Amino acid sequence: MIIIGGGQSGLAAARAALNAGLRPVVLDAGVEPVGSWPRYYDSLTLFSPARYSALPGMPFDGDPDRYPHRDEVTAYLRRYVDALDVEVRTRTRVVAVHARPTGGYLVHTDSGDELGGIGVVAATGSFGNPYLPTLPGQGEYGGDLRHVARYRRPDAYAGKRVVVVGAGNSAVQVAYELNTHARVTLATREPVRFLPQRIRGRDLHHWLRVTGADRLPRAVVTRLVRHAAVIDAGRYRDAITSGELDRRDMFTRFTADGVVWSDGTTEAVDAVIFATGYRPDVDYLAPLATLDRGMPQQVGGISSTHPGLVYLGLEFQRSFASNTLRGVGRDAAHVMAALAAHCRPRGLRQKPHAPSGHLPSTSPAQRAAGGGQR
Structure with a gap:
């Protein structure tokens, strides 16, 4: 075989x-x-x-x-x-x-x-x-557009204006580390949801194991969990809640040098990184x-x-x-x-x-x- x-x-x-x-x-x-x-x-x-x-x-x-x-x-x-x-x-x-x-x-x-x-x-x-969605005007955009599969490290983006698209673990983790090198916005269609890394002093995966949740079939899990969630010890949630990491509703289209946000504002953007699965x-x-x-x-x-x-x-x-x-x-x-x-x-x-x-x-x-x- x-x-x-x-x-x-x-x-x-x-x-x-x-x-x-x-x-x-x-x-x-x-x-x-x-x-x-x-x-x-x-x-x-x-x-x-x-x-x-x-x-x-x-x-x-x-x-x-x-x-x-x-x-x-x-x-x-x-x-x-x-x-x-x-x-x-x-x-x-x-x-x-x-x-x-x-x-x-x-x-x-x-x-x-x-x-x-x-x-x-x-x-x-x-x-x-990697899944890369197609948005209006995307073919006109002249900046650095890539999937997170092609992202390696933050220093390449030092001093640049960057938008990271996605609400999952990779999107939040990459946006957070880029935020110390660049001006970053995390663009999502809905607010980011979080799962606590530790519950009652134990890692989340301990509870997934002992409760059997790790083995629940897809039909059950999709009924219980309808949205992606980021596993977090608190730093990502705190960064977004405090405004340290900017989170905005997803932009509606690309322009030749940037994006158009949901409120109609146009902004020049050096790079867009899709963490879209x-x-x-x-x-x-x-x-x-x-x-x-x-x-x-x-x-x-x-x-x-x-x-x-x-x-x-x-x-x-x-x-x-x-x-x-x-x-x-x-x-x-x-x-x-x-x-x-x-x-x-x-x-x-x-x-x-x-x-x-x-x-x-x-x-x-x-x-x-x-x-x-x-």
Whole structure:
């Protein structure tokens, strides 16, 4: 079986595949299988403590109550893949997946290779497909317009007039750090909503775990939580409430050198950064006709159109935590059970490779020697 994507979702899928008795091959477009983490902005810090942010079988090192930095997560994923006895092919971008007439799939790469497999896991996440809305006059705007996926650090904006668009964690965090270097406005369609980082002395994620809220299905969560909310220890709320960080209603259009605000005021703006989310990065599945306006047709990560095709890392795939480090492992076990059941009648079931408690301790050289089977 073939796993497309070597980030947190792909690695969780590989471990779940081994536990289910399958031998996966992981294909990743990057130079190393750590997903998009090295490409996030420099100051990115997890909103969940280390004790709640690990993939199955390997906890984070160090203080379990700290909030890991982007680079710590990257290093953690390197250790994780080093302990997995699977074949990983890096610098291998999948460009198309076709169904074979006899069953299974043919996966085509940008180097012209074809790989056959009875099952496919689409685990490429969404970072490669940032959502950039189109507003009136946007094509006329001559300033720096980008998605937050292309933002790295604040010093490049020193002394400039910047508008950050969005009301989620990334928008608020980036606007807050830019505010010490530039003149910043956070533009949102509605007031920013907050969730407290700590409740009764415990991190929010403790309560999500013990109450079971982390596992609530999407239908329930969307009824309870109708708007995005920023996880905050108080500094972001205080900055906006005090006026330290300017928050305005969303502008209505672009001009050649700026924006028009909702009250009709025109202002010159050097840069606009959209923190407006992402969409699944699965265009390679287009030949299967399984996408509906770019979105996978699936239930709980299991394709509703193609047997043997499953997904990981989709937002709200099965729960509030589905596309996070802390939640993707549960989803991986779920979809891999379905994939193993699909493979079993074809004689591909093997003895489970690794115990569910801890990852096997193997080196990259041992992986290379033992990998290659599907």
